[in-house]
Amino acid sequence: MTHNIFVTGIGTDVGKTVASAILCRALNAAYWKPIQSGTTIGSDKHTIHELAGADIQIFPEIYALEAPLSPHTAARMEQVNLDIEQLTIPKHAGKLIIEGAGGLMVPITRHYLYSDWLQAQNLPTILVSRHYLGSINHTLLSLNLLRKLNIEVLGVLFVGEDNDNNEALICERYAVRNLGNIPETKILNSDFVELTSKSLIEYWKSNHYHFLLEA
Numbered sequence: 001m002t003h004n005i006f007v008t009g010i011g012t013d014v015g016k017t018v019a020s021a022i023l024c025r026a027l028n029a030a031y032w033k034p035i036q037s038g039t040t041i042g043s044d045k046h047t048i049h050e051l052a053g054a055d056i057q058i059f060p061e062i063y064a065l066e067a068p069l070s071p072h073t074a075a076r077m078e079q080v081n082l083d084i085e086q087l088t089i090p091k092h093a094g095k096l097i098i099e100g101a102g103g104l105m106v107p108i109t110r111h112y113l114y115s116d117w118l119q120a121q122n123l124p125t126i127l128v129s130r131h132y133l134g135s136i137n138h139t140l141l142s143l144n145l146l147r148k149l150n151i152e153v154l155g156v157l158f159v160g161e162d163n164d165n166n167e168a169l170i171c172e173r174y175a176v177r178n179l180g181n182i183p184e185t186k187i188l189n190s191d192f193v194e195l196t197s198k199s200l201i202e203y204w205k206s207n208h209y210h211f212l213l214e215a
Contacts, residue, residue, distance in 0.1 A: 003092075003094070003095055003096060004089060004095075004098060004121075004123055004124075005023070005029070005095065005096070005097055005098065005123070005124055005125070005126060005154065006098045006100060006118055006121075006123035006124065006125045006126070007019060007020050007023065007097055007098065007099050007126050007128060008100040008103065008104050008114070008118070008125060008126075008127060008128070009100075009102065009103055009127070009128040009129075009130075010103060010127065010128070010129050010130070010135060010138040010139050010141075010142050011102065011103050011138055012102045014128055014129065014130040014159060015128055015130055015159035015182060016099060016100075016128045017044045017047050017048065017099065018047075018051065018159075018182065018188065018193075019126075019128045019157050019159065019182060020044070020048060020097050020099045021047065021048050021051035021052040021193050022051075022052075022193050022197045022200065023097050023126070023157075023197075024048060024052040024056050024097050025052045025056070025194060025197040026197035026198075026200050026201050027095050027097070027212065027213070028094065028095065029056075029094065029095035029096060029097045030056065030057035030058065030059065030090075030092050030094060030095070030096045030097070031045065031048045031052070031056060031057070031058045031059070031096070031097050031099070032058070032059040032061075032089070032096060032097070032098050032099070033045060033061050033098070033099045033100075033101075034061060034062050034063070034100075034117075035061060035062065035063045035065070035071045035082070035087070035101055035108065036061040036063070036064045036065065036101075037065045037068055037069055037070070037071055037074045037101060038065070038066070038067065038068030038069075038074075039064050039065065039066050040066045040067070040068070041068055043061075043064070045060070045061065050190065051188070051189070051190055051192075051193045052190070052193060053190060057092070059090040059092075059096075062086050062087055062088075063075070063080065063082055063086075065078055065080065066078060070101070070106050070107055071101060071106065071107065071108050071109075072107040072108060072109050072110055075109075082108055082109055084108065084109070084112055084117065087108075087117060089121065098123065100114050100118070101114060102114075103138075103142065104118070104142055104145055104146070105145070115145060115149060118149065118151060119149045119150075119151065122150075122151070123151070124152040124153075124154050125146060125151050125152065125153055126153075126154050126155060126156075126157055126179065127139070127142055127143065127146070127153060127155075127156045127157070127176075128156075128157050128158075128159060129142075129156050129157070129158050129170070130158070130159040130160055131158065131159070131160035131161070131163050131166065132160075135166075136166055136170060139156065139170050140170060140173060140174070143156075143170070143173070143174040143176060144174070147174060153174070153176045154177065154179070154211075154212070155171075155176055155177030155178065155179035155209070156170060156171060156176055156177070156179060157179045157180065157181075157182065158178070158179075158180070158181045158182070159181070159182045159184070160181065160182075160183070160184055161181065161183060161184065162181055177207075177209065179200070179204070179209070179212075180199075180200045180203040180204070182196055182200075183196070201213065
């Protein structure tokens with residue numbers, strides 16, 4: 001039974017926040033992003049609220065930084081000391097989706113990466129991949145790192161239309177589950193999230209991924 005799930009991406013702008021909203025809806029999970037950068041252009045918790053619904057519990061970030069940059073750079077510019085000890089996972093009785101920033105090796109400080117925090121917390125992880133030229137390499141590199149960190153990979157969630165050839169190669173290489181696809185859309189709203197979450201639930205049930213749906 002998995003309560004806290006870490007969601008990371010193979011890079012920036014691969015659809016990690018949309019995937020988190022869909023996972024929150026599908027799993028009836030709460031949401032938390034430890035560090036938010038780029039508050040001048042919006043925040044992921046507000047996106048989650050708009051897409052996943054007002055009934056989804058959202059925990060406030062520990063650090064909110066204005067610049068849309070890596071945490072260590074934004075914090076330096078804004079003279080904020082990012083204290084790793086403060087990044088404590090909120091206590092929550094149900095499932096909790098924890099969204100990282102960018103990819104696995106995004107620096108929190110000059111000497112501490114998000115992957116270091118993930119390893120310390122030992123959180124089961126869902127990797128979000130988007131289909132584009134070069135994404136196979138980026139996805140395999142991320143899975144390789146997760147394996148070296150001894151992190152349990154719950155599966156890969158792909159953004160974009162089905163690409164059976166590439167998805168099979170990726171999942172077979174590291175013996176990980178294909179958790180399904182989030183289609184591209186021109187209209188991103190709560191209806192899209194609700195419809196996609198229902199589609200993924202049916203896909204998980206048909207593939208006997210009941211561990212995701214257990215209370």
